Amino acid sequence: MRPVPRPTLYVIPGSHPAMAIRRMLEHKGIDYKRVDLMPVVSRGVLKMMRFPGITVPSLRIDGRKISGSREISEALDEIKPDPPLFPADPAERVQVEDAERWGDEVLQDGVRRILWNAIKRDRAPLRSYLDGARIGVPHGLAVATAAPIIAAELKINDVTEEAVKADLAAFPGWLDRIDGWIDGGVLGEEQPNAADFQIAAGLRLAMTLDDLRLAIETRPAGELTLRLIPEFPGRVPPVLPAEWLEPLRADEAPAATS
C-alpha cells in the first residue's frame, strides 16, 4: 500500500482565513505541511496546481483539492469528524453556519481592506507579517520590492478610502454582534466551532494593528480571539487617520461615572 501523503495547506503569511484553517487542523489533530506563498503570485501558483480557486487557504488532502475557508471547514468534518467543527443539532448548525458566513463575507473582507490601507500608508510593518514564513526570498528584499504587490492588493480588494472609513465605522457594531453570539452560545463554547475559528482569525489580524487592538481586546470577542489564536505574526504601529478611528474610540471610552 502506498503511504497517504501529508495534507498540504497553501497560505499567504498574515492571511487570516489561512490562520483559521491552520487552527482548525491543529484542533482536529491533523498533521499537515504548510506552504507559504507570496500574495498575488499565489494566484498563479494555485491556478497552475489546478485548485478550484485562486485564493488561500487552499488545501490538498486525501487526494482532494479544496479552496476556500468555508469549503475546507466543511470537508474537514467529513474527513475527520472528531472533534466536530459544526454542531450535530440542525438548528444550532444553521446558526454556526450563518456566523461563519458572516465572518467570511463581512469581517474577513473588512479587516483585509483596513490592513492593506494601513500598509499603503506605511509599508515597513509588512516585514513583521513574514515572521516564521518561508517565501523563498529574503524578507527584507520582499518588503523592498513590495510596491507592485501592494498596488495589486489595493485593487483586487477594492480598498478605497470610503470603504475603509465605512469598515471602521461599522467595526463597533461588528464587535457587538460577535459579543451577542458569545452571549447566546453560538460562539465561545468550550469546544470551538468553525465560526469561532473564522471570526477569531479575522479579529486576531485586526489586533495586529495598534489602532484597533485596544477596542477589541477589552471585550468578550477579544478574549475569545486570544484564547483560540494566541499568536499571530505582524504588528502595525498607529497609522490610520484619527478621525476614521473616532467610532472605535467612542466605544473604548470607559463608562461614565457620575
Ligand SMILES: N[C@@H](CCC(=O)N[C@@H](CS)C(=O)NCC(=O)O)C(=O)O
Ligand atoms: N473568503 C475566501 C477567500 C480568501 C482570500 O481572499 N484570501 C486572500 C488572502 S487573505 C488571498 O488569497 N488573496 C490572494 C492575493 O492576495 O493575491 C476564504 O475565506 O477562503
